[in-house]
Amino acid sequence: MRIVWLTALGVGGATVFGAIMGFLFQKTSRRFSDVVLSFAAGVMLASAMLGLILPSLEYGGRFGFLWATAGIFGGAFCLNRLNRCLPRIYRLMGVPAEGEGHTKLGRVLLFVTAIAIHNFPEGIAAGVGFGTGDASQAIAIAGGIALQNIPEGMVMIAPMLAVGISPSKTFVCAALTGMIEVAGTLLGYIAVRAATAILPFALSFAGGTMLYVISDEMIPQTHEDGGGQRATYSLLLGVCLVLVMEAFLG
Numbered sequence: 001m002r003i004v005w006l007t008a009l010g011v012g013g014a015t016v017f018g019a020i021m022g023f024l025f026q027k028t029s030r031r032f033s034d035v036v037l038s039f040a041a042g043v044m045l046a047s048a049m050l051g052l053i054l055p056s057l058e059y060g061g062r063f064g065f066l067w068a069t070a071g072i073f074g075g076a077f078c079l080n081r082l083n084r085c086l087p088r089i090y091r092l093m094g095v096p097a098e099g100e101g102h103t104k105l106g107r108v109l110l111f112v113t114a115i116a117i118h119n120f121p122e123g124i125a126a127g128v129g130f131g132t133g134d135a136s137q138a139i140a141i142a143g144g145i146a147l148q149n150i151p152e153g154m155v156m157i158a159p160m161l162a163v164g165i166s167p168s169k170t171f172v173c174a175a176l177t178g179m180i181e182v183a184g185t186l187l188g189y190i191a192v193r194a195a196t197a198i199l200p201f202a203l204s205f206a207g208g209t210m211l212y213v214i215s216d217e218m219i220p221q222t223h224e225d226g227g228g229q230r231a232t233y234s235l236l237l238g239v240c241l242v243l244v245m246e247a248f249l250g
């Protein structure tokens with residue numbers, strides 16, 4: 001359990017570390033962030049398949065493919081619905097939606113809220129990985145998520161400062177998004193350990209959330225500025241790193 005706590009703090013702390021980097025390098029090159037994000041996407045992609053979805057097939061037995069398919073689509077669908085709920089959350093916060101006098105502050109709040117919401121299932125994915133008992137794969141999954149959280153924490157800082165939010169409140173907001181991930185990691189681990197019957201579905205569900213984030217957000221974001229080739233090779237490097245880890249530690 002100690003390693004789960006340390007990993008949870010590490011995954012959440014990566015966002016805080018990224019936030020600190022964001023304060024120090026507010027004008028850093030977008031290219032650097034894209035390379036890190038692409039590399040993290042590669043690590044997450046390989047880890048989702050090797051550490052979550054394939055084990056889901058194994059633990060599910062004869063009908064493992066049904067558990068895996070249901071979990072993958074379930075995880076992706078939940079994140080998709082969360083994205084669709086954001087405008088409602090937005091209105092509850094008193095921020096007008098796009099086309100209704102949408103302010104810069106409103107856009108920033110929506111951006112930060114989106115990161116916070118996505119961090120929770122990512123934390124669950126890290127926790128579920130430890131629930132399998134395969135520490136090497138669980139660490140690879142958590143490592144990929146942590147790598148993604150560093151540029152994620154960095155990109156939150158400048159927009160919040162630009163709309164007049166104080167540096168202290170900016171840092172607290174960034175830190176809270178990381179702490180949400182800590183809670184998700186612990187919840188995922190406890191849920192799987194308490195009810196091993198849900199393990200096949202939980203694994204593929206966590207894998208589905210990761211695949212959704214990679215496809216819907218991470219890859220498109222790294223290709224926005226014409227750096228597609230650079231981002232692609234960085235992603236492949238991340239995939240290969242997990243394969244090397246699997247070969248020597250698996």
